[in-house]
Amino acid sequence: MAKKSEKNKSVTKPQQPKKSEKNPSISTTRPQARRQSFFSSKMLRLGLKILISTLFCLIVRVIYIHSHLPAQEPRSEGITIVYENFTNQKTWIPESSKIIQEHDEILQINTSTYQLPTVFVSVLVRNKAHTLPYFLRGLEIQDYPKNRIAVTFHVDNTLDESNVVLRLWAEATHKLYHRIKVETGEDTLARTRMWTSEHFAHMIWLRQQQLDAARDSWTDFYFAIDADIVLMEPLTLRHLVEASLAPYKFVPDLRTSLPVIAPLLNCTSSESFSNFWGAMTETGYYRRSENYFEIQQRSQLGIFPVPMVHSAYIVNMHHAAVANLSFDPPPANYDGPLDDLIIFARSAQAGNVQFYIDNTRFFGYFASPVDEQDLDGDGDQIDQWLRRDKEMFVHLRLQAAIDLEDRMRVLPSPYLKEIADAQLPENSKLGFDEIYYVNLERRADRRLRTEYFLEQLGIDAVRVNAVDGRNLDAEKLKEYGVKQLEGYEDPYHKRSLKYGEIGCFLSHYKIWQDMLEHGYKRILVLEDDVRFVPGFVRELNEVVLEADTHKPEWELLYIGRKRMSKNETRVPGTRKLAYPDYTYWTLGYVLKTSGAEKLIKQDPLKKMVAVDEYLPIMFNRHPRQSWLDKFGPRNLVALSAEPLLVEPQHYIGEKNYVSDTEASRVIESLTRKPNEL
Numbered sequence: 001m002a003k004k005s006e007k008n009k010s011v012t013k014p015q016q017p018k019k020s021e022k023n024p025s026i027s028t029t030r031p032q033a034r035r036q037s038f039f040s041s042k043m044l045r046l047g048l049k050i051l052i053s054t055l056f057c058l059i060v061r062v063i064y065i066h067s068h069l070p071a072q073e074p075r076s077e078g079i080t081i082v083y084e085n086f087t088n089q090k091t092w093i094p095e096s097s098k099i100i101q102e103h104d105e106i107l108q109i110n111t112s113t114y115q116l117p118t119v120f121v122s123v124l125v126r127n128k129a130h131t132l133p134y135f136l137r138g139l140e141i142q143d144y145p146k147n148r149i150a151v152t153f154h155v156d157n158t159l160d161e162s163n164v165v166l167r168l169w170a171e172a173t174h175k176l177y178h179r180i181k182v183e184t185g186e187d188t189l190a191r192t193r194m195w196t197s198e199h200f201a202h203m204i205w206l207r208q209q210q211l212d213a214a215r216d217s218w219t220d221f222y223f224a225i226d227a228d229i230v231l232m233e234p235l236t237l238r239h240l241v242e243a244s245l246a247p248y249k250f251v252p253d254l255r256t257s258l259p260v261i262a263p264l265l266n267c268t269s270s271e272s273f274s275n276f277w278g279a280m281t282e283t284g285y286y287r288r289s290e291n292y293f294e295i296q297q298r299s300q301l302g303i304f305p306v307p308m309v310h311s312a313y314i315v316n317m318h319h320a321a322v323a324n325l326s327f328d329p330p331p332a333n334y335d336g337p338l339d340d341l342i343i344f345a346r347s348a349q350a351g352n353v354q355f356y357i358d359n360t361r362f363f364g365y366f367a368s369p370v371d372e373q374d375l376d377g378d379g380d381q382i383d384q385w386l387r388r389d390k391e392m393f394v395h396l397r398l399q400a401a402i403d404l405e406d407r408m409r410v411l412p413s414p415y416l417k418e419i420a421d422a423q424l425p426e427n428s429k430l431g432f433d434e435i436y437y438v439n440l441e442r443r444a445d446r447r448l449r450t451e452y453f454l455e456q457l458g459i460d461a462v463r464v465n466a467v468d469g470r471n472l473d474a475e476k477l478k479e480y481g482v483k484q485l486e487g488y489e490d491p492y493h494k495r496s497l498k499y500g501e502i503g504c505f506l507s508h509y510k511i512w513q514d515m516l517e518h519g520y521k522r523i524l525v526l527e528d529d530v531r532f533v534p535g536f537v538r539e540l541n542e543v544v545l546e547a548d549t550h551k552p553e554w555e556l557l558y559i560g561r562k563r564m565s566k567n568e569t570r571v572p573g574t575r576k577l578a579y580p581d582y583t584y585w586t587l588g589y590v591l592k593t594s595g596a597e598k599l600i601k602q603d604p605l606k607k608m609v610a611v612d613e614y615l616p617i618m619f620n621r622h623p624r625q626s627w628l629d630k631f632g633p634r635n636l637v638a639l640s641a642e643p644l645l646v647e648p649q650h651y652i653g654e655k656n657y658v659s660d661t662e663a664s665r666v667i668e669s670l671t672r673k674p675n676e677l
Contacts, residue, residue: 079184081167083174116144117220117241118178119314121151122210124203128227129160130390133412133420134397136169138231138364140413144238146176152213153227154206156185159386162227165419172415200338207340208328214317222315228393229265229312230400230410231364236263240314243303243358250360251303259319260348261356262309263363264295268399269392269534270368272296276357277308277345284336284346295359303358308345311366313355324351365400365410367392376538391535398453398532402649409452425458430537431544432590433520435461438507439528440468446528457537461526467506469499469665477667480506484667485607487626497608498666505611508586509604512596519593526588530560530646539576543641544590546574555595556615556638560587560646565621571639578642581621584612588646598636607631 121139125132139151155163163184170180188202207224214222221241233239244261247254267273274296278289286308294300315322330336330343331350348355370392375384397410412420429435437454439447447463454461477483484497508525515523524540533539540559547554550573558580565581604614607630616622617631619638628634 081170081182081184083170083180083182084178116148116238117245119144119149119221119223119237119241120214120217120219121149121223121225122214123151123153123225123227124206124210125153125155125158125162125166125227127158127160127162127386127389129158129162129165129419130423131228131230131393132162132165132169133416133423134230134393134410135227136416137411137413138229140173141234142231142237143234144241147178149177149237150179150181150217150219151177152181152183152210154183154185154210156206157187157202159382165416168419169413169415197338200340204327204338204340204343207344208326211325211327214315219317222317223313224315225312226366228389229364229366230396231312232400232404232408232410233263233361233363235361236363237314239263239361240358243360244314244316247303247356250358254303257316257319258303258356259322259353260309260313260315260325261303261358262311262313263361264298264357264359265311265364265366266362266403267368268365268396268403273368275309275311275366276306276355278306280307280345284339284342295357298359301360303356303360305354306357307349307355308341309355309357310341312363319353321351321353325353365396367396376535376542388535391538394456395532395534397456401449401452402531424456425537427455427458427460429460430524430540432522432524434515434518435459435524435526436464436511436514437461437526437528438464438466438504438511440466442468442470443528450526450528453532457532459537461524464507464511467503467510469501469503472499472503474667477502481605482506482608483606485609485627485630488609490610491613491624496667497610501610502608502667504586505604505608505614508611509600512591512600515591515593515596516600522590522592524588524590525586526646527586529649530587531649533643533645533647536645539641539645543576543645546571546577547639550574550577551637551639554637554639555592555598556619556636557590558583558638558640558644559589560644561585561589561612561640568640568642570642576641576643578640580616580619580638580640582616582623583621583640585648586612586615587648589615595636602631604631 123135128135142149153166155166163182166182170182174180185206210224211222221244223237223240240261240263243250244258247256247258247261262275265275267275272293276295277286278292278295279287281287289306291300291304295304295306315325324347325344326347327340327344331347334343334346336342336346345355347353367389370385370388372381374388375381376387378384379387400408400410437450439450453459482502488497489495490497511523511525543559544557547557550571561580562584563581564584568578568581571577571579599614599618602618609617609627613622613627615636615638617628618634618636620628620634620636621638622628
């Protein structure tokens with residue numbers, strides 16, 4: 001319409017001056033006035049168009065940003081959004097001359113003159129809105145020139161807001177990268193089982209499309225990485241490129257460039273799972289190699305040839321051998337399973353392409369894949385799978401805080417922090433009247449870590465300032481009215497109580513008193529050195545529900561302990577409950593009012609034993625009859641979660657293991673009359 005309007009104006013004849021107007025000044029200035037009027041009106045219309053366009057873009061932007069708030073069923077969009085950076089970049093000069101000095105034995109690269117190789121990053125995304133803020137930070141922290149990186153995301157068949165998260169991130173960061181491409185495919189897969197043959201076939205097709213796109217882009221390296229990998233090492237990408245081009249810098253025997261190499265990733269929910277196979281059967285299935293655990297646990301460091309890598313790997317696109325690598329079609333005469341990983345491995349074998357795994361650094365984390373046996377049975381399988389996947393990723397963040405001793409947290413991208421915070425569950429008491437966690441004043445590190453855990457899990461708990469054994473002495477024990485049980489000695493060390501053990505008992509005793517003073521009916525008690533299982537909150541709810549249903553008279557419910565007997569039996573009719581036998585530790589337990597009353601009524605401060613000895617005494621499952629005889633009635637009704645829901649963060653002999661009770665002094669060392677205690 002704008003063009004038509006301007007065309008009509010161009011053919012409109014200007015009004016002729018009247019014959020009576022003889023003033024030459026007037027007649028000569030009219031064409032200039034008409035031109036000014038014409039251009040003024042044109043600029044006005046142009047300004048209006050720009051204003052309207054700007055308002056329209058703002059409206060679309062607002063709608064776009066808020067479109068992730070309501071949960072909607074997926075739509076078949078089939079949209080590709082490309083953010084490309086055409087800005088001329090200065091030649092990148094690395095900080096160290098050690099970086100990428102050779103392409104292979106033929107081509108020499110002078111890094112003071114040449115830029116680093118280009119990298120095509122491929123990410124397939126399906127229902128990963130909960131992992132993307134953390135995954136994307138792993139990309140952001142890479143110490144690699146971003147103008148040499150092109151990132152392609154393919155999103156389809158997703159029920160969550162993955163698309164929105166990616167587009168927000170791409171809009172915020174696209175000027176840093178050579179190109180960011182967000183592809184939204186059609187939602188073609190049935191909402192039934194998670195991994196059907198249809199799903200596998202679709203995954204194979206997608207991976208081939210991404211590999212073809214990398215080849216078409218003439219990239220130097222193709223980096224395929226799953227959307228739930230958390231890279232913690234900023235040098236990951238740079239290291240993999242260097243290891244591919246010059247592996248002899250790390251392993252002298254590897255003299256030529258490597259076609260495919262993967263970083264060894266740590267699995268936070270399994271001691272044995274990893275992102276490589278040590279061996280493969282003739283039919284293409286997993287087989288464990290003799291050196292698998294040496295590689296996986298990094299007892300032997302290096303770059304090792306393996307038949308299978310997955311989840312994250314880089315392909316040297318200049319390597320002649322990779323030209324025939326493919327997912328689709330599979331290699332000739334392939335009769336193995338319909339699985340993208342196995343087909344790719346078989347394709348490599350057919351083309352004499354060797355895969356390698358690199359464990360010379362700690363690169364990052366991944367959560368183990370969801371297993372069908374871990375689904376909770378509530379809702380259709382896709383919903384169950386997504387719920388479990390979220391639980392596993394929360395667990396990953398908690399495990400990282402323990403393993404790295406808070407030196408390096410799994411954090412979200414700063415561009416997506418608000419989204420990550422909104423994904424956290426709202427804090428609650430989980431149906432308990434109160435939740436306590438026990439923490440020493442001098443253990444600020446444990447306090448911060450525990451509060452981080454509680455925030456990630458959505459648990460509203462109060463801190464109990466634990467009684468510190470370092471501050472106790474004989475006089476303080478008299479003030480508390482503490483006396484050691486006559487004839488007591490530690491079953492293992494054959495010694496009297498330690499001040500740390502007394503402080504631990506007094507801390508739990510304070511909680512029992514507080515429960516009764518406030519009239520609480522049931523509470524949850526946690527110590528500050530626990531490691532939570534995946535899906536802790538859901539598992540705890542199910543355990544308590546089973547206890548209420550099948551043994552409603554229960555009074556004490558362990559959720560974390562050290563089993564000292566193999567003679568325990570499951571509570572009839574339950575899947576997650578057992579009757580506890582002799583037990584150590586008080587890592588976590590649920591207590592009812594009647595249980596607290598029974599524990600306090602025995603006046604245990606005047607005949608003190610370690611608190612984890614006292615509880616089995618009270619439910620009559622202690623092996624020392626002489627100790628049992630000092631207490632009665634011993635009718636506390638105790639149950640235990642089975643499997644347990646919390647465990648110690650560290651065990652004796654492990655790195656970073658610290659015990660505040662074991663490290664304290666024995667009471668006999670500070671008093672001449674221990675019998676008075």
